[in-house]
Amino acid sequence: MASIARKNLFEDIPRFLVAQAGIMFAVSLVTVQLGILRGFSRSTAIVIDYARADLWVASKEMVAFELTSPLPADYVNKSMAITGVDRAEILLVRAGRWRGADGKLSPARIFGFNPDGELFAGWTLSDGSLQAIKQPYTAIIASGVEKSLGLDENNRTGSIAGLPVTIVGTAEDVQSNASSPFLFSSLETANTYGDAEINSSINCVRQPDGNLNCTNSFKNRPLGQKLGDLASPQPLSLSDPISYILIRAKPGQNLPQLKQRLLAALPETQILTQAEIAAITRNYWEVRTGVGFILGLGATVGFIVGMVVVGQILYASVADHIREFGTLKAMGASNGVIYRIIIEQSLWMAILGYVPSIGICLTLGQWTQMTRGIMILIEPSTAAAVLLLTVVMCMGSAIFAVQKVTRVDPAIVFKA
Amino acid sequence: MTAIDFKRFFAKTTPIAPSPVQAMAKETAIVASHINLVYRNGGEEFNALQDVSLTVKSGEVHLLMGPSGSGKTTLLSILAGLLTPTRGQVNLLGEEITQLSRSRLAAFRLKHLGFVFQGFNLFPALTACENVEVAFHLKGVPQARKHAIELLDQVGLADRCNHRPQDLSGGQKQRVAIARALAGNPQIIMADEPTAALDSQNGHAIITLLRNLAKTSGRTVLIVTHDPRILDVADRVTDLEDGKVVTKAKLG
Numbered sequence: 001m002a003s004i005a006r007k008n009l010f011e012d013i014p015r016f017l018v019a020q021a022g023i024m025f026a027v028s029l030v031t032v033q034l035g036i037l038r039g040f041s042r043s044t045a046i047v048i049d050y051a052r053a054d055l056w057v058a059s060k061e062m063v064a065f066e067l068t069s070p071l072p073a074d075y076v077n078k079s080m081a082i083t084g085v086d087r088a089e090i091l092l093v094r095a096g097r098w099r100g101a102d103g104k105l106s107p108a109r110i111f112g113f114n115p116d117g118e119l120f121a122g123w124t125l126s127d128g129s130l131q132a133i134k135q136p137y138t139a140i141i142a143s144g145v146e147k148s149l150g151l152d153e154n155n156r157t158g159s160i161a162g163l164p165v166t167i168v169g170t171a172e173d174v175q176s177n178a179s180s181p182f183l184f185s186s187l188e189t190a191n192t193y194g195d196a197e198i199n200s201s202i203n204c205v206r207q208p209d210g211n212l213n214c215t216n217s218f219k220n221r222p223l224g225q226k227l228g229d230l231a232s233p234q235p236l237s238l239s240d241p242i243s244y245i246l247i248r249a250k251p252g253q254n255l256p257q258l259k260q261r262l263l264a265a266l267p268e269t270q271i272l273t274q275a276e277i278a279a280i281t282r283n284y285w286e287v288r289t290g291v292g293f294i295l296g297l298g299a300t301v302g303f304i305v306g307m308v309v310v311g312q313i314l315y316a317s318v319a320d321h322i323r324e325f326g327t328l329k330a331m332g333a334s335n336g337v338i339y340r341i342i343i344e345q346s347l348w349m350a351i352l353g354y355v356p357s358i359g360i361c362l363t364l365g366q367w368t369q370m371t372r373g374i375m376i377l378i379e380p381s382t383a384a385a386v387l388l389l390t391v392v393m394c395m396g397s398a399i400f401a402v403q404k405v406t407r408v409d410p411a412i413v414f415k416a
Numbered sequence: 417m418t419a420i421d422f423k424r425f426f427a428k429t430t431p432i433a434p435s436p437v438q439a440m441a442k443e444t445a446i447v448a449s450h451i452n453l454v455y456r457n458g459g460e461e462f463n464a465l466q467d468v469s470l471t472v473k474s475g476e477v478h479l480l481m482g483p484s485g486s487g488k489t490t491l492l493s494i495l496a497g498l499l500t501p502t503r504g505q506v507n508l509l510g511e512e513i514t515q516l517s518r519s520r521l522a523a524f525r526l527k528h529l530g531f532v533f534q535g536f537n538l539f540p541a542l543t544a545c546e547n548v549e550v551a552f553h554l555k556g557v558p559q560a561r562k563h564a565i566e567l568l569d570q571v572g573l574a575d576r577c578n579h580r581p582q583d584l585s586g587g588q589k590q591r592v593a594i595a596r597a598l599a600g601n602p603q604i605i606m607a608d609e610p611t612a613a614l615d616s617q618n619g620h621a622i623i624t625l626l627r628n629l630a631k632t633s634g635r636t637v638l639i640v641t642h643d644p645r646i647l648d649v650a651d652r653v654t655d656l657e658d659g660k661v662v663t664k665a666k667l668g
Contacts, residue, residue, distance in 0.1 A: 004550070007541035327537040330498055332526025333554050334519065411493040413537055414608045 005344035008321055019313040023353030024360070026306025026393070031361040031378060031386045033299035036177075038382055039365075039375030040295060043177040044285040045278035047111070050122035050174065053089075053246035054255060056277045060268045064284035065277065066093055066109065066179060070241030075266050077238075079245050082265050084258045086250040089117040090187060090236065093243040094194030096160040098181070100150025107180035108149070108160065110139070112190025119246040121171075121184065128169020133186050136232045140169035144373020145181035160193045163230065175373040178285050188233035191240060247271075303389060310353075311397035314346055318401040323412065325405045330413045335406065342401050350394035354387055444507075445604055445636035446472035451494055451504035453487075453659075464490050465501070465659045474603075477627050477637045477649060482656035488640045489608055491656065495638065496529060496606050497521045509603060526555055530597030532607035532626070536589040538581040544568060544592045545577040551599035567595040571625060587618035594626055605630060607639045616645055623649045 009016055042049075048056075048065060057079060062068035079088040092112030097105050113120040115130040126143060133140055141149065149158060156167040165183070175182055185193065204214040236242070249258050259271040272280070286292025318325065325338055358378070365376035378386075453465040465487050472478045480488045493499035495506055497513045506514050509528055513521060530551075531537075538547045545564045552560035568574050571591040581589050590610060597605050607626065611619030623639070623646040630637040639650070647653065655663045 004539060004542065007539070007546075011541035323535075323537060324539050327531075327533070327539075328550075328554070329522070330496070330525070330531055331551060331554060332522045332524070332529070334522055337554065409498075411498040413531070413533055414489045414493055414498075 003344065004324075005341045006348055008317065008324075008341075009345055009348055019317075019349065020353050022309040022313055023306070023349055023390075023394075024357045026302065026309045027353050027357035027386065027390050028361055029302035030299055030306060030389060031357060031382075032364065032376060033295060033302050034382055034386060035361060035365055035376035035378045036374075037292065037295035037299060038379065039377035040177045040291065041282050041286055042377050043175065043375045044179075045281040046174055046176060047182070048274060048278045048281065051120050051246060051274060052122050052248070053119045053274055054249040054253075055247040055259060055262065056272045056274065057088075057245035057247060057262060057266060057269050058243075058272060058277065060270050062270065062280075063288075065281040066176075067284070068093070068243055070243065071245065071266075071269065072238070073236050073240045073242045074238040075269070076242070076245050078265055079247060079262060082258075082261050084250050084253040084261065085247055087119060087248040089114055089119045089246045090242045091120055091244040091246055092187060092190045092194065094190055095180070096183075096193050098149055098158050098160055098165070098183075100158045101155045102150045104150055106148055106150070109176075109180045109182050110160070110190045110193050111182065111184045112187040112194075113184065115186055117246075119248055123174045124172045126170045126172050130169070132168035133184065133189070135166075135168070136186075137164050137189055137192075137230070138166045138168045139183040139185045139189070140171050141167050141184075142175035142182040142373060143170050143172050144175050144369060144371070147372070148181045163193060165193075173369070173375075175375075177374055178289075178291065181373075186233075187236050191236055192233035303393060306390070306393045307397050310346070310349060310394050311400045313349065314342070314394075314397050314401040315404060317345065318342060318404050322404070322408060326408050326412045329408060330411075338405050339402055342398050342405065343395060346394040346398040346401075347391065350390045353394075354390045358383055358386065443474045444471055445474040445476075445509060446470065446478075446495060446638065447507040448491070448495060449505045449507075451491065451501045451506070453490060453494065453499070454502045463659055465494070468504070468656070468659070468661050470495075470654055470661065472636055472638055472652070474636050475631070475634045476651040477630060477639065479647065479650040479653045480638060480640045480656065481642060481644075481653055482662075483642060485658075486656040487659040488642075488656045490659075492606055492608055492638065492640045496531070497525055527600075528603050530599070530602040530605045532590070532593050532597045532605065532610045534609035534612045536581070536586075536593045536613070538589055538592055538596075540581050543578045543580055544573060544584065544588075544595075547581070547592055548596045548599055551596045555600035557600055563599065564595070567598055568592070570598075570629065571595045585618075586614050587622060590614060590618075590622050591625065594622070594629065598629060601633065603635060605635055605637045607637065609641055609643075610639065611641065611643050611646060619643060620645060 045065060057071065057075060059069040059071055073090065076088050076090050079085055094110040094112065096108045096110050098108040099105055115133050121130055125140065128140060132138060146152065151158070151167060158165050171184060204212045207213050247262070249255060255273065262271045263269065328338055361376065362378055365378055368374045368376055448468060448470040451465050451468040452463070455462040455464055468491060480491065482488045490499065494501050497506070501514065505512060511524060513524060516524060539550065542550065545561065545568065548564035548567055549560040552563050557563060565574060565577055568577055571594055573588060573591050573595070576584060576588060584592065605626070610622055610626065614622060626637060627649040654661060
């Protein structure tokens with residue numbers, strides 16, 4: 001049987017295109033909002049996802065990956081001494097103020113790790129090498145942050161707290177949408193950047209009456225120090241604060257038992273699996289900051305707007321063809337036949353609106369990732385969910401149209 | 417044409433006995449008994465049909481005539497089961513349709529009735545063949561395409577199978593509508609002003625075609641019209657005025 005639904009849809013091509021533009025707008029809105037939500041959620045813990053640690057030793061006060069209290073560096077030695085630990089590596093997470101070549105300031109997140117290590121840097125480099133950061137005052141940046149840091153192909157330098165930074169590589173797909181631009185350095189360089197922001201000193205003199213008279217002085221480092229003027233960063237001492245210890249268990253170890261042993265040996269810590277610390281971090285951003293709510297609300301609004309748009313289009317289409325539906329009813333077609341026509345029409349609209357929209361959103365996602373480092377994550381599951389939502393949206397909208405047809409008086413067919 | 421012209425015409429014909437129930441026999445296709453339809457608008461009542469009784473025999477071409485507003489289309493809607501009368505019964509092919517549920521009524525129409533409309537009511541997005549196929553598909557007839565082409569051939573439009581209504585003349589559209597009404601071989605064809613949108617030549621051709629197709633297969637045709645030019649194709653005429661049957665006449 002000729003598909004009345006499909007033929008009705010394509011009867012007037014300009015009108016069809018206008019209608020589809022409305023549906024594409026709605027589908028794109030939902031897809032981008034969901035993609036941003038998913039991309040944001042994924043990006044907040046993407047550095048953790050790339051790591052290859054079985055367990056993470058974190059401060060008991062840790063709230064999220066980038067919001068934690070320090071641990072003593074000698075915990076790494078204590079960790080190594082625990083039965084079942086194959087490897088333990090230090091991770092520093094520090095904040096800094098990047099000053100680009102143009103003199104403009106930008107916040108920066110600095111990660112310090114051992115470039116010869118095996119547990120942290122699982123990401124791919126689009127240029128440079130991990131070994132390059134063994135050179136003092138060098139760093140690898142996350143792709144997509146160049147613009148924020150004022151970098152380009154000709155200018156790959158800046159400074160943090162007056163100390164020079166030379167960019168020696170770019171890591172692909174590792175930037176968090178919720179954070180400042182990421183820089184990855186050796187432990188020594190990251191520690192130096194982290195401590196160098198302000199120099200402070202306290203001078204105290206005992207007064208004749210026995211009281212102490214203290215003076216606390218703060219001083220910024222001078223800007224634009226040259227490499228030749230600087231001493232190499234100092235290796236970490238056991239008293240230096242660190243952020244995390246990444247643990248690799250020996251093969252065949254019982255991880256819950258190893259967690260207990262680490263917990264007993266390392267006071268004021270929590271021992272988390274990689275999945276646990278990633279989940280805590282994502283939950284923090286999605287729930288505690290309200291960002292997830294806002295983005296979820298955006299997706300919901302997109303869905304509602306989509307339903308209204310599709311509903312209006314379908315309703316108008318049914319209104320235009322009401323005499324035909326009346327004719328079908330007069331001829332003896334059951335309501336089921338007529339509902340099927342409307343539902344089929346809504347499904348065609350859903351599919352024909354969905355396919356180009358997903359294409360547009362994927363292209364948009366690649367563009368934002370490349371140019372701004374902002375991830376719009378459209379995984380197969382997201383695409384499938386949007387398809388389902390689109391179908392639900394269109395079918396839900398069809399209810400309005402079905403209501404109209406249900407009320408059609410078949411006697412209208414006898415009116416000229 | 418005015419109502420006065422009709423009366424003059426009917427005055428020359430023989431009135432038929434007023435009780436259709438008495439006249440009901442095996443060969444009767446349509447029997448309407450004491451049909452009343454009252455519209456209520458606020459506190460006011462309007463009698464659209466008053467005690468209308470009508471009998472249409474099987475195989476006959478019956479015209480339902482009258483001036484505008486006389487209630488003929490309303491009566492047709494009731495006879496087709498599209499409108500429920502306030503009082504009275506309608507019996508089609510021995511089935512009391514005023515007692516049927518909506519779904520059974522729809523099934524009855526699908527099986528036994530074909531419709532031809534003043535405005536053609538073709539699906540503009542479908543071709544001539546597809547318009548006829550729709551009726552076959554609704555009735556569950558297999559090989560709908562083949563049957564649709566055969567019917568279009570019968571109405572002289574086999575070569576217009578793939579044309580959409582917008583590419584057909586008024587007369588051709590009505591021929592497609594007739595082909596659709598004949599799909600599945602219904603026993604009764606109900607036509608509402610089928611010539612109103614056509615010029616006299618096309619109008620007469622359409623009515624003649626409808627009559628011939630009906631007569632060759634013994635179908636009953638009930639035509640609502642106010643066009644006196646088609647009187648010569650009718651077996652019988654019922655004239656309505658102000659919602660009442662004024663005259664009934666057997667022609668020829």
